Amino acid sequence: MKLITAVVKPHKLEDVRTALETFGVTGMTVTEASGYGRQKGHTEVYRGAEYEVDLVPKVRLEVVVEDGDSTDVLDVIVKAAQTGKIGDGKVWVTPVETIVRVRTGEVDGDAL
Amino acid sequence: MTLMEINAGDTAWVLVSAALVFLMTPGLAFFYGGMVRVKSVLNMMMMSAITIAVVTVLWVVVGYSLTFGGDNGGVIGNFSVAGLKGLIAPEAVSGTIPTLAFVAFQLMFAIITPALISGAIADRASFRGWIVFVALWTSLVYFPVAHAVWYLDGEGGGGFIATGIKAIDFAGGTAVHVNAGAAALALAIVLGRRVGWRKDPMRPHSLPLVVLGAGLLWFGWFGFNAGSALSAGTTAAVTFVNTQVATAAAVIGWLIVERIRHGKATTLGMASGAVAGLVAITPACGAVTPVGALILGVVAGGICAFAVSLKYKLGFDDSLDVVGVHLVGGLVGSLAIGFLGSAAAPSAVDGLFYGGGAGQLGRQALANLIVGVYSFVVAFVLAKLIDLTIGFRIKEDDEREGVDQVEHAETAYDFLAAGSGLRGPATAVRTPAPVDDAPAKDAADKEGANA
Numbered sequence: 072m073k074l075i076t077a078v079v080k081p082h083k084l085e086d087v088r089t090a091l092e093t094f095g096v097t098g099m100t101v102t103e104a105s106g107y108g109r110q111k112g113h114t115e116v117y118r119g120a121e122y123e124v125d126l127v128p129k130v131r132l133e134v135v136v137e138d139g140d141s142t143d144v145l146d147v148i149v150k151a152a153q154t155g156k157i158g159d160g161k162v163w164v165t166p167v168e169t170i171v172r173v174r175t176g177e178v179d180g181d182a183l
Numbered sequence: 184m185t186l187m188e189i190n191a192g193d194t195a196w197v198l199v200s201a202a203l204v205f206l207m208t209p210g211l212a213f214f215y216g217g218m219v220r221v222k223s224v225l226n227m228m229m230m231s232a233i234t235i236a237v238v239t240v241l242w243v244v245v246g247y248s249l250t251f252g253g254d255n256g257g258v259i260g261n262f263s264v265a266g267l268k269g270l271i272a273p274e275a276v277s278g279t280i281p282t283l284a285f286v287a288f289q290l291m292f293a294i295i296t297p298a299l300i301s302g303a304i305a306d307r308a309s310f311r312g313w314i315v316f317v318a319l320w321t322s323l324v325y326f327p328v329a330h331a332v333w334y335l336d337g338e339g340g341g342g343f344i345a346t347g348i349k350a351i352d353f354a355g356g357t358a359v360h361v362n363a364g365a366a367a368l369a370l371a372i373v374l375g376r377r378v379g380w381r382k383d384p385m386r387p388h389s390l391p392l393v394v395l396g397a398g399l400l401w402f403g404w405f406g407f408n409a410g411s412a413l414s415a416g417t418t419a420a421v422t423f424v425n426t427q428v429a430t431a432a433a434v435i436g437w438l439i440v441e442r443i444r445h446g447k448a449t450t451l452g453m454a455s456g457a458v459a460g461l462v463a464i465t466p467a468c469g470a471v472t473p474v475g476a477l478i479l480g481v482v483a484g485g486i487c488a489f490a491v492s493l494k495y496k497l498g499f500d501d502s503l504d505v506v507g508v509h510l511v512g513g514l515v516g517s518l519a520i521g522f523l524g525s526a527a528a529p530s531a532v533d534g535l536f537y538g539g540g541a542g543q544l545g546r547q548a549l550a551n552l553i554v555g556v557y558s559f560v561v562a563f564v565l566a567k568l569i570d571l572t573i574g575f576r577i578k579e580d581d582e583r584e585g586v587d588q589v590e591h592a593e594t595a596y597d598f599l600a601a602g603s604g605l606r607g608p609a610t611a612v613r614t615p616a617p618v619d620d621a622p623a624k625d626a627a628d629k630e631g632a633n634a
Contacts, residue, residue: 115386116447117449117451118504119441119488119491119492120492120495122386124384
């Protein structure tokens, strides 16, 4: 199994969620996040005083999928989250050793 | 002075205007409150609110009398109507309105003038220091300045700026804005810069509050300017239109400067441009034509947009740009009379552009120089005295923590409700058991005893 973590623009969350549901992903965890990448945030101007805002609001989305699905899911997320502008975010894949559904005690594939 | 008959229309207009001007102070509280950081918004609003309380009391006791009760050498009134003595009588009439309507209207000006100053010392002033300053500055500066600028005894005499220098200040460019702006500069210097100024971000915490405040100020300003006609007639209509025109033009002026300098037209710039326009048209609203107001507004908006960066160049921390908007805006508007004044307008003075020569310009400059210097010097001395005695600036650690918490034991927003709990006197810490449980508990006790 793989854990796919995506940090994307907040307004793209709905697009990503819909795309994943269409693909067949049954659940996900979403957290509010803030951060920056290569572009280093943005500049805001208040009465001529410029502020560099480095930590930009993002959402962090996590799904666990079967090994065979990970490449497709990765692709789905990237396509849905893409605006083409700077600050679109990152997606990465990490291996998961085991997973247990708390309610039933089912493990791994059954627990997804 | 000949006794005139009360006119219901005039009276209604002045009373409504008084209420409109009153609304400007809560409006200012929102305008300033939105511009400070989360940890200072309540203190900022309280600094406006307390001037309502302190100045109202002062005004009734001696303020009105010292400002508009008689004349001593053109610089101050006397105590003849202290406590508003005799002014509730039906025969107490000023022009065509009851004198008390004038008392109420002018009170609102006395309230908002010191409130304007507070923006210069956001985040770092002790509340009691501010209260003492408001009481002293209003008594020693606002009352005599308003007297000098506005008091006329009906026989050609009165305040020395009105009758001696003959400077025009229709609704308060000199008496309110230059006066408050100069005091603000003095306070910003005496109290010193905020901790982290020019290093830490100090961006406004709520621009919607700023816009709400600017909107209330704009709305109330119709009372401020058009109410100053003290009658519901042509002068009120001219000043009303000029106020609207200049303010709209100033928004455009400010935004043009922003667009050129930073590539964006900002919301704060829009709100600031509006206030700059309102400030600038205040002295001139009775002296210019609507086209004159248009020019005045766009120029004032542009100049003030540049002026707010003065503090960075000169190194004083006027937190919310009271100097850049009120001192500079008031000066621009007041001096503009010398250029754009038209004999066709109610004040009936031709400026330079209308063939009137430079005389009026000189009179405007002199009046503002006198008021500005006087206000700056007295405010500087008062602030130093307060700082050396009861303290005017809060401690550095307290400033970092937030002036709201330290000065008022409150914070504006509940970000982490789950982490807070009621802490009161020892007896109030534990919630008493609900009444309904009492019989059950008794029964259980009995059962236990029997067992």
